[in-house]
Amino acid sequence: MNDDDLMNIKSKTMRRFALSTLKDFGMGKRVAEEKILEECGHLIQVFESKPFNTSCPTNNATSNVISSIVFGSRFEYDDPQFRGLVSRITENIKISGSAGIQVSLMFHLSNLVNNFPSCNLVNNLPTWYIIYQVDLTQKLKETLNPQICRGLIDCFLIQKQKDEDSCVKDTHFTEENLLYTVSNLFGAGTDTTAATLRWGLLLMAKYPQIQDQVQEELTRVVGSREVHVEDRKNLPYTDAVIHEIQRLGSIAPIAVPHKTSRDVTLHGYFIKKGTTVIPLLTSVLYDESEWESPHTFNPSHFLDKEGRFIKRDAFLPFSAGRRVCLGESLARMEVFLFFTSLLQRFRFIPPPGVSEDDLDLTPAVGFTSPPSPHELCAISRQ
Numbered sequence: 001m002n003d004d005d006l007m008n009i010k011s012k013t014m015r016r017f018a019l020s021t022l023k024d025f026g027m028g029k030r031v032a033e034e035k036i037l038e039e040c041g042h043l044i045q046v047f048e049s050k051p052f053n054t055s056c057p058t059n060n061a062t063s064n065v066i067s068s069i070v071f072g073s074r075f076e077y078d079d080p081q082f083r084g085l086v087s088r089i090t091e092n093i094k095i096s097g098s099a100g101i102q103v104s105l106m107f108h109l110s111n112l113v114n115n116f117p118s119c120n121l122v123n124n125l126p127t128w129y130i131i132y133q134v135d136l137t138q139k140l141k142e143t144l145n146p147q148i149c150r151g152l153i154d155c156f157l158i159q160k161q162k163d164e165d166s167c168v169k170d171t172h173f174t175e176e177n178l179l180y181t182v183s184n185l186f187g188a189g190t191d192t193t194a195a196t197l198r199w200g201l202l203l204m205a206k207y208p209q210i211q212d213q214v215q216e217e218l219t220r221v222v223g224s225r226e227v228h229v230e231d232r233k234n235l236p237y238t239d240a241v242i243h244e245i246q247r248l249g250s251i252a253p254i255a256v257p258h259k260t261s262r263d264v265t266l267h268g269y270f271i272k273k274g275t276t277v278i279p280l281l282t283s284v285l286y287d288e289s290e291w292e293s294p295h296t297f298n299p300s301h302f303l304d305k306e307g308r309f310i311k312r313d314a315f316l317p318f319s320a321g322r323r324v325c326l327g328e329s330l331a332r333m334e335v336f337l338f339f340t341s342l343l344q345r346f347r348f349i350p351p352p353g354v355s356e357d358d359l360d361l362t363p364a365v366g367f368t369s370p371p372s373p374h375e376l377c378a379i380s381r382q
């Protein structure tokens with residue numbers, strides 16, 4: 001077996017482990033919904049009517065959803081360890097998209113592809129270093145009870161212990177892989193979801209008539225009670241708006257690099273086994289032959305003539321295939337519940353002296369594409 005084959009097995013094992021554990025702790029509908037709604041309650045408390053940057057609160061909220069899954073508990077927003085973790089994650093994502101890192105990625109791709117999520121996509125050692133430093137990981141180890149899994153770390157440690165007890169050779173459940181898996185879940189699951197939410201709030205402030213329609217539908221269908229995942233099917237306009245936010249936001253424009261596992265011929269082009277391929281998701285999300293107005297914010301892309309929600313094949317913000325985003329269902333649930341809960345309670349407007357036209361839709365540079373730094377005001381609707 002060569003190094004690539006070994007790396008593939010490691011990747012598959014870690015992906016399988018992360019997926020099944022996420023199902024138990026995150027993506028299983030009811031558990032995830034409870035965790036997200038609890039976080040919505042905290043997020044709502046920190047939104048203000050005076051101008052504020054949406055980056056910090058949204059990143060805190062999405063990091064806490066991952067924390068609940070990974071550690072089994074959330075952090076207070078002012079916890080210094082948590083603040084360190086969140087700022088490190090956002091900084092790493094920003095730096096990894098800088099021109100310098102992108103160029104070095106081109107030269108070192110062969111070491112990076114195929115290793116995700118078992119190894120780090122970019123050399124974001126500080127993220128896992130911070131996770132290592134978080135006392136909680138140590139506390140979890142000290143209080144581990146093999147009968148009770150409080151979160152993904154417990155599940156990992158229990159499996160590690162089992163493998164050690166049965167003398168499994170070459171186990172992938174190592175301390176190093178635990179740190180990489182956890183830091184990759186934070187890296188992949190925090191900034192992406194927060195950036196999507198930030199695009200959503202910015203687009204609502206820029207297009208108040210669309211915000212009106214979302215709020216009218218929410219008031220008519222949900223009223224003032226808590227929104228639930230089940231409500232989605234009765235909110236076709238809101239669902240179309242969320243899809244359009246993800247399409248236009250295109251927050252993971254270059255997805256993740258992969259290597260071809262065999263020789264392929266695609267549209268007449270021969271691609272040799274082992275070639276690095278980078279799927280450009282923006283090319284499909286903005287494809288002129290697929291979308292009626294690819295560069296405009298137009299929720300009708302996802303509505304039929306009767307106003308019913310329609311799925312579109314070219315909607316691929318989570319990519320596709322075997323390495324499709326591992327957190328897709330969790331992310332979809334988060335975006336829906338955070339977005340609708342916020343719009344139920346607040347009207348989003350530009351800061352005083354800034355017009356809707358002034359709100360800039362140019363994305364910031366980074367591995368993901370969040371909106372450029374901006375401020376909004378959240379005016380209470382109650």
Ligand code: HEM
Nearest residue numbers: 116117188189192193252255256318319323325326327331
């Ligand atoms: C709106 C939010 C999100 C978007 C748009 C998004 C998008 C993506 C994309 C485009 C990829 C690359 C797929 C490929 O390689 O072709 C990816 C990979 C991944 N995502 Fe997400 N993601 C989001 C949220 C999340 C969340 C919440 C989690 C964590 C629970 C997560 C975990 C991952 C992981 C672990 C991978 C690597 C999968 C692998 O290589 O096998 N993502 N995501």
